[in-house]
């Protein structure tokens with residue numbers, strides 16, 4: 004699962020916000036094809052889906068993302084059939100290989116959130132991504148640190 008699961012336009016209260024829901028497989032399709040640029044064939048293989056399915060996921064993901072950007076909607080990432088497969092793959096793959104900014108999977112127990120600005124650390128609360136928290140000392144967004 005991606006660590007960051009909610010994006011919203013700055014300055015708009017959550018209550019008055021429309022949101023688009025991006026499934027985890029749509030997210031993964033965009034991550035592999037648009038961010039890592041590995042090509043649709045390879046991405047489809049990685050996700051164990053056919054190329055037409057991947058292409059459909061990409062299309063709907065891009066549409067949702069552009070809808071959010073252009074119409075000022077929030078983006079929520081959730082669900083999708085791909086979840087279990089992805090977790091299994093991630094475990095076998097080791098840490099940090101070719102991952103972008105959105106790296107960080109699952110909030111296992113014993114994680115630590117660290118402030119990239121001042122180095123303040125605190126234990127991660129299960130199910131609560133570090134990036135959703137602000138450093139109590141300097142207000143920067145926290146990141147997940149490895150122990």
Ligand SMILES: [Zn+2]
Pocket residue numbers: 118119120121122123138139140141142143
């Ligand atoms: Zn700080």
